[in-house]
Amino acid sequence: MxxxxxxxxxxxxxxxxxxxxxxxxxxxxxxxxxxxxxxxxxxxxxxxxxxHDRIGPKTRFAQIFDDGHYAVLATPKVAEDPLKFKDTKRYTDRIKAARTATDEQDALINAEGKIEGHKAVVGVQDFAFMGGSMGIAVGAAFVQGVEAAISAKAPYIIFTAAGGARMQEGILSLMQMPKSTVAISRLHAAGLPYIVVMTDPTTGGVTASYAMLGDVQIAEPNALIGFAGQRVIENTIREKLPEGFQRAEYLLDHGMLDMVVERKDMRETLGKLIDYLAPGKKAA
Structure with missing residues (x-):
């Protein structure tokens, strides 16, 4: 040795x-x-x-609602594979994988609670669930959130995060754009505010519909917001786009947003907006 x-x-x-x-x-x-x-x-x-890193519904709800107390609304039941779609994988297999990874039924989850003492219904899109893509389930959840807000006489606040429409559902996915627009008009008819908070990224058909129809348009710092991608736009117009194009601060400077709010200030800001837009007694 x-x-x-x-x-x-x-x-x-x-x-x-x-x-x-x-x-x-x-x-x-x-x-x-x-x-x-x-x-x-x-x-x-x-x-x-x-x-500002991407976060899912559970984390967002805990941060936004007073004392982290909220009640999640049951996810609406919809046809899961209406077109029997298959590419490299079956659509049903992709949905199962997304549900296992996120522990959510689909890309948009709603919850009820209080923000700075005010009743509110909040919807959160989860980019981790198939890129937050807008399909039939997301459209149904959006309508559910609006109906819950009308029933509670409370504002509807949505945190968007999406790559656009869900290609596996074809034209049925695009039909969610006018569907959500009609729901927003019903909310306005009830005299209730609709507030949009765009997070990274918010693109495609979501931007072209309910993400740009808020009474107040908010975004988190440096969030990517747009319809088509920067490379697609440059190839179409054959020009170089400005630095920071499609980022929240650029859109704020050019009038497409009302404010850019850091996450630490989000609850207080939303509470003030509810005060302004839906004056009345705070929730008991």
């Missing part, structure tokens, strides 16, 4: 320290490593570069 083996064998065994796999979060913007707890305490916003 060599002297090195003797020395190594004489050292008392020390168990390897177990560390959680999710101790750190790597920012997608600045690529800095941040303690997961620090990142979560900062509302899933990078404390170093202020990058």
């Amino acid at each position: 060599s002297w090195l083996d003797k020395v190594r064998n004489s050292i008392p065994f020390i168990a390897k320290r177990e560390t959680p796999d999710n101790l750190w979060h790597k920012c997608k913007s600045c690529h800095q490593m941040v303690f997961m707890k620090e990142w979560e305490d900062n509302l899933n916003v990078c404390p170093k570069c202020d990058h």
Whole structure:
């Protein structure tokens, strides 16, 4: 036995320290490593570069509603594969995979609760569910949210995040655009406000319909917002687009948004808007 083996064998065994796999979060913007707890305490916003990361409905509801208390509305039942669509995978298989990954029934979830003491119905699109794409289920959920708001005499607030229409549902997906527009007109007829908060990314048919019809248009910082992609536009008009084109701050400067609000200020801002647009007593 060599002297090195003797020395190594004489050292008392020390168990390897177990560390959680999710101790750190790597920012997608600045690529800095941040303690997961620090990142979560900062509302899933990078404390170093202020990058607002994408979040799902559960996290959003917990951040927006007072004391994190809310009631999720049951997801409407719709035909899941009306066109029997198949590309490299069957559409039904894609839906099952998305449900397993997100633990949600589809890309738009509604919940009821209070924001700064005011009753509100909030819808949140989950980009993790097939890119937040707008299909029959999303259209039905949007109408459900509006009807719940009318029933509760409360505003409807939607947080959009989508790559556009759901191609697996063809023309049926595009039909959700006028469907949501009619629902918004019903909300207005009831004298209730409709507030849109656009998050990264909000594109395609969602932008071309309910995302741009709010009484107040809000966006999170640096959110990508547009209809067609930048490369498609450049190839069409054969011109180079400006720096930051289709980002929230650019759209604010050019009149397409009313305000850009950081996540830490979102609940307070929404509470003030409800006060202005739906004056009355706060929820008991």
